[in-house]
Amino acid sequence: MTAEEKLEKCYESFKRKIDFKPSVALILGSGLGALADEIDVKAVLNYSEIEGFPMSTVPGHKGRFVFGHIENVPVVIMQGRVHYYEGYSMQDVVLPTRLMRKMGADVLFLTNASGAANPAFSAGDFMLITDQISDFVPSPLIGANFESLGTRFPDMSEIYNKQLRSIIKETAESIGIKLQEGVYIQLTGPNFESPSEVRMCKLLGADAIGMSTACEAIAANHAGMKICGISCVANLGCGLTDNPLTHAEVMEAADKAAPLFKKLIKASIINIAKQLKIV
Numbered sequence: 001m002t003a004e005e006k007l008e009k010c011y012e013s014f015k016r017k018i019d020f021k022p023s024v025a026l027i028l029g030s031g032l033g034a035l036a037d038e039i040d041v042k043a044v045l046n047y048s049e050i051e052g053f054p055m056s057t058v059p060g061h062k063g064r065f066v067f068g069h070i071e072n073v074p075v076v077i078m079q080g081r082v083h084y085y086e087g088y089s090m091q092d093v094v095l096p097t098r099l100m101r102k103m104g105a106d107v108l109f110l111t112n113a114s115g116a117a118n119p120a121f122s123a124g125d126f127m128l129i130t131d132q133i134s135d136f137v138p139s140p141l142i143g144a145n146f147e148s149l150g151t152r153f154p155d156m157s158e159i160y161n162k163q164l165r166s167i168i169k170e171t172a173e174s175i176g177i178k179l180q181e182g183v184y185i186q187l188t189g190p191n192f193e194s195p196s197e198v199r200m201c202k203l204l205g206a207d208a209i210g211m212s213t214a215c216e217a218i219a220a221n222h223a224g225m226k227i228c229g230i231s232c233v234a235n236l237g238c239g240l241t242d243n244p245l246t247h248a249e250v251m252e253a254a255d256k257a258a259p260l261f262k263k264l265i266k267a268s269i270i271n272i273a274k275q276l277k278i279v
Contacts, residue, residue: 002144003146004144004146006052007095007099007102009052010051010053013051017045018065018067020076020103022074022100022104023105023107023273023278024070024106024109024269025076025097025103026077026078026109026111027108028078028111029210032113032232032258035077035258035261036062037066039070040069043067044065045065045067046064046065047063047080054092055082056081056083056086065079066079070266070270071270073269074279076100076103076105081096082096083189084189085190090140091143094140094218098219101149106278107225107227107278108217108226109228109268110227110230111265112213113210113231113232113233113251114208114210115192115209116207117202117206117208121207121233121236123235124232124256126178126180126232126264128169129183129230132213132217133183133201133205134185134186134218136188137214137215140219140222141222146222149223150223151222159217160227161228164226167268167271168228182206182208183205183208184210184214185208186213186215187210188211193209208231217229230265232261
């Protein structure tokens, strides 16, 4: 079965179970899944209920789609993503992104927990993603092109939509939430980076380091979606702190930041929908 056939099979499985067309797709990163429980939920679909769908195995990732409304904005939320380090092919990693596009979503809102490469950042900061570096993981566009989704050679000069970034910045300012800005780099994981690797990432121009997101943004951009992203800085990168890094620390920092994070995401989605007139 080709990757395109697998996507179509997953979409048919979704359509048999759920009658809902989202305008905005939201992927929730480590420790950030609670937002999905606070919307006006209309339906829930576990990944295990979708034939051929990859399963999330990471602690803190529930592994389900939640469909509902934030105010009057129809959204689909991924409560838990699939990572390349879990052993899946890159085509499987971005299958959920492509599936949400086929569901009808025009906007993709990406979130993650990251480590800081920028020494000016602190644990608990939110970073608006302005650009990304994805050279350390395979492109999700390798292989036969999905002609139904996009062109063979998509432009990547503005992956993170300028208008959406402006809306999020204005939203953060209006509700009094400090928002950093910077470049996100995706490495494979699952190990945390060495001090030398953190220095390398900083030299390459990265401000935050993670194990997801960039590949999803490439797939979404290829499919013609408008993309924005916020990274929750969960810790300082190795070499910027004397403390050993743990996943528990990432979860703890994300949990602590969650109330402000949820406030910012909800308000941003409402303002994005208003300004883009997508509802």
